[in-house]
Amino acid sequence: MKDLREKIQNIFPKIQALRRDFHSHPELGFEEVRTANIVAKTLEGLGIEVQTGIAKTGVVGLLDTGKPGPTVALRADMDALPVKDAKKVPYASTVDGVCHACGHDGHTAMLLGTAMILSAMKNDFTGKVKFIFQPCEEQLPGGAKPMVEAGVLENPKVDNIFGIHLWTNYSIGKVGLKAGPLMAASDSFVIEIIGKGGHGSAPHQTVDAVVVASQVISAFQTIVSRSVNPLEPAVVSVGTLQAGYGFNIIADTAKITGTVRTFSEETRALIQKRMEEILKGITQAYNADYRFDYVKGYPAVINNEKVTEYVRQIAAEVVGEENVLNAEPVMGGEDFAYYLQQVPGTFVFLGAKNEEKGIAFPHHHPEFDFDEDAMAIGIELMVRYVLNNKNLKI
Numbered sequence: 001m002k003d004l005r006e007k008i009q010n011i012f013p014k015i016q017a018l019r020r021d022f023h024s025h026p027e028l029g030f031e032e033v034r035t036a037n038i039v040a041k042t043l044e045g046l047g048i049e050v051q052t053g054i055a056k057t058g059v060v061g062l063l064d065t066g067k068p069g070p071t072v073a074l075r076a077d078m079d080a081l082p083v084k085d086a087k088k089v090p091y092a093s094t095v096d097g098v099c100h101a102c103g104h105d106g107h108t109a110m111l112l113g114t115a116m117i118l119s120a121m122k123n124d125f126t127g128k129v130k131f132i133f134q135p136c137e138e139q140l141p142g143g144a145k146p147m148v149e150a151g152v153l154e155n156p157k158v159d160n161i162f163g164i165h166l167w168t169n170y171s172i173g174k175v176g177l178k179a180g181p182l183m184a185a186s187d188s189f190v191i192e193i194i195g196k197g198g199h200g201s202a203p204h205q206t207v208d209a210v211v212v213a214s215q216v217i218s219a220f221q222t223i224v225s226r227s228v229n230p231l232e233p234a235v236v237s238v239g240t241l242q243a244g245y246g247f248n249i250i251a252d253t254a255k256i257t258g259t260v261r262t263f264s265e266e267t268r269a270l271i272q273k274r275m276e277e278i279l280k281g282i283t284q285a286y287n288a289d290y291r292f293d294y295v296k297g298y299p300a301v302i303n304n305e306k307v308t309e310y311v312r313q314i315a316a317e318v319v320g321e322e323n324v325l326n327a328e329p330v331m332g333g334e335d336f337a338y339y340l341q342q343v344p345g346t347f348v349f350l351g352a353k354n355e356e357k358g359i360a361f362p363h364h365h366p367e368f369d370f371d372e373d374a375m376a377i378g379i380e381l382m383v384r385y386v387l388n389n390k391n392l393k394i
Contacts, residue, residue, distance in 0.1 A: 001317065004117070004383060008376050011116050015379070016372055018042075019109035020091035026080030026098045026105070029136025029143065032057040035078045035108065039133050042112050046119040048131070055146035061131035062156075063119055069127025072389050073153065073161040073343070074382050075336065076111035077104045077137035086366035101368040103166035103352065108133060110164065110378040117383050125387045128156055137335050140188070140297050144335035153342050160307055160394060161345035162385050163336045164378050168362060170351030172371045175315040175381070176327030177348050179308040183301035184233070184261040185268055186333025187294065191216070191279065193243075194289040197252030206250040210243045212288045213254035217241065219278045220258075227274050228267055235261040235331050236271060261331040263300045298333040304344035310392050311346050314384045318377060323351075344394045350378050 018038070027035055036057045043050045043061040051060045057078070083101045085093035093099045100106075115131050132152055136143035153161075170176055193216065195209035217238050228234045236258065243254035260275075262268040272294050283290045315324045327349055336347045352370035353360055361367045 004380060007117055008379050011113055012376055015109045015113040015375055018112060019105050022105035022108055023091045023100045024094050026093050026095055026100045028098060029079040029139050030056045032078045032135050043115055046115055048115060048119060054150050054152060055135060055143050057135040058143060058147050059133040060152050061115060063129040065122045065126055067126040070159040070389050071128040071156045072386050073130040073132055073158040074111055074114060075132040075134060075161060075163045076107035077134050078108050079104055079136050079138050081138055081364060083366055087369055101365060102363050103370050106166045106370055106375055110375045113379040114382040118386055126390055129386055130158060142298060142335035144338040148338050148342060158343050160392060161339050161343050162382060163347040164350050166352040166370045166374055167349035168353040168370055170349060170353060172351050172354045172374055173319055174323050174325055174351030175319055175348060176325040177308055177312050178327040179303050179305040181263040181300050181329055182303050182327060182347060183334045184263055184331045185300045186297040187260040188297060189258055190293040191256040192291040193254040195252050198250050200248035200250055203250060207286060207288050209251045209254040212283060212286045213241060213243060213256055215282050216279060219282060223271055223274045232267050233263055234267050234271060298335045299337045301334050301337045301347050302340055303346040306394050307344050308346040311348060314381060318380050350374055
């Protein structure tokens with residue numbers, strides 16, 4: 001372990017420089033051309049076989065030890081967010097209105113660091129490693145699904161996969177794991193209520209879309225409390241209601257948008273069904289009509305039990321057993337779920353908050369940052385995941 005940590009510390013200035021370069025030059029989903037070029041050139045410089053242009057801007061590197069063994073996949077996402085960077089740091093975003101406000105710059109740099117270490121240690125393990133650099137995690141339809149459809153888990157077939165998310169909900173030095181559901185399916189909906197407009201003084205001549213929309217929104221709040229099993233986590237949130245033209249005009253239409261978060265496919269289907277039933281019933285009662293567009297986003301992240309336990313043991317050796325946390329599920333979504341639907345794997349949270357350094361802002365905040373020392377821990381976790389993978393029995 002000491003020798004490995006020395007190796008990581010030796011390359012850490014390069015990793016830090018890469019991370020800060022990515023942070024200064026953020027790119028939105030499916031636009032990660034510059035980032036992908038740097039990733040590809042770095043991998044090629046390590047003697048790793050590289051494929052580019054996967055799902056538009058995705059990159060995959062293949063390291064083959066030439067010895068029989070498992071094919072292990074490691075994944076990083078590369079895209080930034082449409083957020084203005086408010087940090088006063090030398091590596092602040094140079095692109096107005098675009099910022100790495102979720103840590104994907106760190107994910108990309110960590111995986112490149114892992115490739116550097118493993119390419120130099122290829123005599124110390126067997127099998128193959130796929131380094132998956134994925135575009136567009138932050139916005140639907142996401143980059144993981146088209147990467148899977150393009151065959152990144154085949155030729156050679158991946159036996160198991162590991163992903164890490166830098167996590168400022170945890171302090172530096174902590175690792176959060178959980179077998180089973182970790183992150184929720186994230187769906188969205190758009191509803192148009194179609195009424196009949198008119199003068200505010202003559203409501204009897206109209207079908208007030210605002211009133212109908214209000215009834216629909218109120219009724220939606222009963223879905224989780226009265227239709228979903230109380231032991232099953234679920235969220236139905238209305239984000240926007242847009243309607244009307246003036247104080248004395250009754251609106252003919254109203255637009256409602258929102259999100260649904262669930263862990264089980266049964267609950268996901270139930271909520272969509274109940275929303276449609278409520279819409280149909282209320283609009284019929286008020287002589288209105290509706291349009292309902294329910295968009296299924298990423299499925300839930302369901303971690304494999306054996307792979308999660310394997311990583312738990314590695315994490316205990318890296319950060320100490322007392323710093324390995326039983327992660328609570330979160331209702332945020334992650335398209336790493338698509339990989340987990342195909343092969344066994346796990347997705348973990350890596351602590352990156354450091355209040356002493358002023359690093360405590362949440363993900364997607366304009367002042368989001370993370371303690372870069374967390375990247376060294378992440379690299380060690382991924383390297384050890386690969387080095388010992390032949391002992392993983394699934």
